[in-house]
Amino acid sequence: MSELLTHSIIDAGRWIDAQGWCPATGGNFSARIDSSTAWVTASGRHKGALTPDDLIKVDFDGQVIDSALTPSAETLLHTALYALDDNIGAVLHTHSVTSTVLSRMVAADYLTLSGYEMQKSLSGNHTHNEQIGIRILENTQDMRALAQQLTSTWARTPLQWGFLVRGHGLYAWGRDMKEARRHIEGLEFLFACEREMMLLKK
Numbered sequence: 252m253s254e255l256l257t258h259s260i261i262d263a264g265r266w267i268d269a270q271g272w273c274p275a276t277g278g279n280f281s282a283r284i285d286s287s288t289a290w291v292t293a294s295g296r297h298k299g300a301l302t303p304d305d306l307i308k309v310d311f312d313g314q315v316i317d318s319a320l321t322p323s324a325e326t327l328l329h330t331a332l333y334a335l336d337d338n339i340g341a342v343l344h345t346h347s348v349t350s351t352v353l354s355r356m357v358a359a360d361y362l363t364l365s366g367y368e369m370q371k372s373l374s375g376n377h378t379h380n381e382q383i384g385i386r387i388l389e390n391t392q393d394m395r396a397l398a399q400q401l402t403s404t405w406a407r408t409p410l411q412w413g414f415l416v417r418g419h420g421l422y423a424w425g426r427d428m429k430e431a432r433r434h435i436e437g438l439e440f441l442f443a444c445e446r447e448m449m450l451l452k453k
């Protein structure tokens with residue numbers, strides 16, 4: 252089971268790198284093991300060339316279990332998501348050009364999307380006609396503060412599919428790695444469309 256999980260992270264990393272969404276050690280990934288632990292990528296590794304040795308078991312306080320390696324600097328965002336929603340099985344974080352730029356072009360707390368058929372790539376969406384909001388959190392190097400932003404926004408309104416961190420990148424999740432991959436791919440596609448629309452309107 253654990254081997255399946257670790258390989259799902261390694262495969263996701265190769266795929267994300269092939270899309271150009273995790274340049275220069277950017278991004279990090281994780282998969283839930285059980286109700287209190289997850290596998291997360293080690294900090295500072297190129298996420299397109301991960302091996303099983305680059306994966307670390309952590310608890311939901313971000314504490315390392317049985318490893319001398321340093322987990323992702325952003326581990327607390329992954330573990331906060333697992334603690335917030337028992338249905339989250341995998342989390343992917345990308346540093347695409349589109350997510351980085353778009354999150355700086357929109358000044359508001361939410362990016363609103365509507366009118367796109369590809370909204371249906373996000374679970375629970377059955378029409379292009381709905382308005383969907385993707386929360387934009389303010390970036391900070393203080394991961395406890397960023398995890399706190401996430402937790403307090405969630406307490407007001409639970410988030411779905413993913414969120415942006417301004418000038419930084421995208422987090423997306425799913426019930427399992429397959430769904431997390433669909434959500435990150437769907438969101439990246441929708442963001443690319445939105446960025447293109449904004450540029451054409453200028």
Ligand SMILES: CSCCC(=O)C(=O)COP(=O)(O)O
Binds near residue numbers: 278322
């Ligand atoms: C050059 S990447 C800057 C850190 C970051 O935002 C990231 O996603 C990667 O950090 P990690 O510690 O997971 O390697």
Ligand SMILES: [Zn+2]
Binds near residue numbers: 277279346
């Ligand atoms: Zn990052």
